[in-house]
Amino acid sequence: MSRDPDIDDLVEQIRPLAQQIVALQEQMKALGMFANDRELLQCSRCGLMEDVTHEGFLITCREPDLGIDTGLRFEPITEESYRCPSCGQTVQEPLSEDEKQEGLSA
Numbered sequence: 248m249s250r251d252p253d254i255d256d257l258v259e260q261i262r263p264l265a266q267q268i269v270a271l272q273e274q275m276k277a278l279g280m281f282a283n284d285r286e287l288l289q290c291s292r293c294g295l296m297e298d299v300t301h302e303g304f305l306i307t308c309r310e311p312d313l314g315i316d317t318g319l320r321f322e323p324i325t326e327e328s329y330r331c332p333s334c335g336q337t338v339q340e341p342l343s344e345d346e347k348q349e350g351l352s353a
């Protein structure tokens with residue numbers, strides 16, 4: 248089976264777009280916006296949770312003041328773990344919906 252040259256063309260066209268998306272996500276994060284490149288975090292100890300405003304900004308809040316920014320931000324420790332800025336608990340990034348489904352079918 249020979250490779251379809253059209254697919255190679257398509258890949259060549261998509262590559263710069265993918266690079267632009269990554270660059271755009273970095274810009275969004277620099278502006279304090281949520282780039283949708285990971286799951287939202289929630290601390291199991293103190294209840295601090297991340298939320299995204301209508302404008303797309305990443306905030307943290309806790310009940311009963313949901314939607315009101317505390318001004319705190321989870322600090323990344325590794326790719327998948329973060330430190331709660333409120334109580335210091337290590338918070339693992341939750342599994343995405345896709346990863347949950349993979350887990351179920353495995």
Ligand SMILES: [Zn+2]
Nearest residue numbers: 290293331334
């Ligand atoms: Zn906490």
